[in-house]
Amino acid sequence: MAMYEFKGRNTEGRLITGQLDASSPDAAVNQLLGRGITPVDINLFVEQLSFSERFARATNRGRVDKVELIMFCRQMHTITRAGIPLVKGLRGLSASLRNYTFQQALNDVVERLEAGVELSTAMRAHPKIFDNLFVSLVSVGENSGRLDLVFKQLSEYMERDLATIKSIKTALRYPSFVLIAISIAIVVINVKVIPAFAKLFSTFGAELPLPTRILIGISDFFVAYWLYLLVIIAAVVAWVYHYVRTPDGSRVWGRKKLRLIVIGDIIERASLARYARSFGLMLNAGLPLSKALELSARAVDNPYLGDKIRGIRAGVERGEGLFQTHLVSGMFTPLVLQMISVGEESGQVDALLAEVAAFYESEVEYDVKQLSDRIEPIMIVIMAGFVTVLALGIFLPMWDMYSIQK
Incomplete structure (x- = not known):
């Protein structure tokens, strides 16, 4: 072509x-x-193409940001609500996009539409951009004639999800910078500062205190074997990166990150909010219960929790109720379980799940705002420990020599 x-x-x-x-x-x-x-x-x-455009295409590597997908859903909501033909509307959107990957994907979708393929089927050919949840809801919108409503719901769902992710990243930015600064300081001190003090102390010929000898020993080891340490660290990082991308490793990491200090509870509640929001959205759109649970297990983006949600699906397929299966999973608090029970009895599970999602999202929002206050004491303890060890190692010998001279 x-x-x-x-x-x-x-x-x-x-x-x-x-x-x-x-x-x-x-x-x-x-x-x-x-x-x-x-x-x-x-x-x-x-x-x-200008140099900046060539660089942007070379570094994009087929990625489409969630913000771009949100804007796409908003525009598609407007187009479908106004009754503009899909082919004409998608061509107009494609021409206005700056992301080359997204533009080419929409052009391909248009070609498939012109060949008589449904929109959801055409989107399914681009799984890196349109995931299973997205495609399934679009399919439901096509079959029900409410494609405009589906695109509106998708944009709202992704906006809430993006806001939660951004708030967590913002809260973790400060401690990340502190830990990076401490790591750089440790390297500089071991390479430059401690060797200089070691030479100074050796001229006095006195026996050094234990903390000082430990610091000098660590510094000597670091200076002598820094290249081996660098290779080992790189190998460990590469192995961990590869391991967490395997099915078993992703499940292990999915379980471990829910137990992290301070942020583990926040990550778990954010994942459960995503599950409740996506599950309620799909039930509201009219997807079968079993398929909605399977897609929710994928949408939660945590294989460990995904397995638990698939356990809920297996229980539902055996004829058990939503309350019982959610209770057995051990994922939810009694209050949330009570809301699910009420929704099941009243036939308004989707509405109650939206309330559950809002409940978790409000908890996550509050905890994220308090996250800096909870992390600061830990950072202070780490900094105090670092300064204490350094002070004992360097200043103890100086105090000893000063007392001897007196």
């Missing part, structure tokens, strides 16, 4: 210009005639 730029006139005689993908100029002519446009001029399009 090649890109062609064309000039033509529509049925009213108005001049139309644009671009289209076609296998040959004749195929481009046929496409234009099929749209009711009489071609006047067709040329092969040669794209002129």
Whole structure:
């Protein structure tokens, strides 16, 4: 397929210009005639890219940010609500996008739509951009005739999810910078500071205190074997990175990160909020219970919790109720379980799940705001320990030598 730029006139005689993908100029002519446009001029399009555009395409690596997906859903909500044909609307969106990967994906979706494929099926060909949850809800919207509502719900769901992720990252930024600064300080002290003091202390020939000898020993080891340490650290990081991407490793990491100090509870509640929000959204859209649970297990983005949700699905398929299966999973508090029970009895599970999601999201929001206050004492203890060890190692010998001179 090649890109062609064309000039033509529509049925009213108005001049139309644009671009289209076609296998040959004749195929481009046929496409234009099929749209009711009489071609006047067709040329092969040669794209002129600036250095910044080339760099952006080279470094994008097929990624589409969640913000771009949110904007896409909002625009699709407007397009479908206004009754604009999908092909025309998607072409307009594609032309306005700066993300080359997303633009090419939408162009491919348009081509599949023109070939008679449904929108959800066309999107399914791009799983890195449109995940199973997204495609399934679009399919439900197509079948129910409420595609505009589905895109609105998707944009709201992703906005809440993105806001939670951003708030957690913002709260963790300060302790991350502190730990990085401490690591850099440890390296500089071991390489530059302690060796200089070691030379000074050796000139006195006195026996050094134990903390000082430990510091000098660590520094000597660090200076002598820094390259081996660097290789070992890199190998460990690479192994951990590879391990957590395996099915078993991702489950282990999914369980471990829920037990992290301070932030483990926040991560767990954020995951449960995502589960409740996605599960309620799919039930509201009309998906079968079993499929909604499976998609929710994938949407929660934690294989460990995903296995528990699949356990809930297995219980439902055996004929057990939602309250019983959620109780057995051990994931939820008694208050949340009571809300699920009420929703099941009243036939309003989707509405009650939305309340559960709002409950967890409010808890996460409050905990994130308090996160800095909870982390600061830990940072102070770490800094105090670091300064204490350094002071004992360096200043004890100086005090001893000062007392001897007196």
